[in-house]
Amino acid sequence: MKTFNKLTLGVLTSTFFMGALMGISSESRAQTSANAYSEPDSDIVMVYDSDYIRALNRAKNLARMAAEEANGGLDDYRAASYMHGPAIEVPFVDNGQSWTFAFYGTEPASDVPAYKSIVTVGKNGEMVRMEYNEAI
Template structure:
């Protein structure tokens, strides 16, 4: 009797484990699926690096962390940061910053970063009007 209960528990846990971990239920994925997953992970790593380089360039251009803080989106998930994929292996980030202790954004920074890590500060100055005449 005890053996049947143990077997039933083992079977239930195995089934539950396969349901929780889909990779275990189908260990052989299609090559295209694996390639897409690798590409997505690689792009997220590169985009996150680019976001960090853009934020750091703005911090340097504005006198360091004692004088400047970038908006929260430049510290969070890279895919949710204010960027444009230029389609040529570069991303352009346009974001705002403020002085520590303030809650008013006063600086706009535009930085372009390549996948290789080249950084160009395209604009760093007063916040421009986003509604052209």
């Protein structure tokens, strides 16, 4: 199943409504299920299998922990607050066999981004690769 995150949601919304205005059929809508995830206050329902959400959340946590380790641990670094929330709200790219997360981090007791990290995590959780990690 092809999945999309918040970064593509605006494009999908625009495309959907333009198609509706032009009379294009929407027969290819995703089927919803008991495990569907619906973004609050959104006109589009994104459908994710519960196993996908669980694996994505595990990968998000592995990405966050890799950045914490690379930046001196929790004594020196805090990942952005969204890296502690629902995985589906974190900026990510689904690469097929892996996910890539891009996020900022701060120094403790600060809300000014001080680090940028890009981490790729295999969907099976066995591969964690720091693609980019720099102070900004």
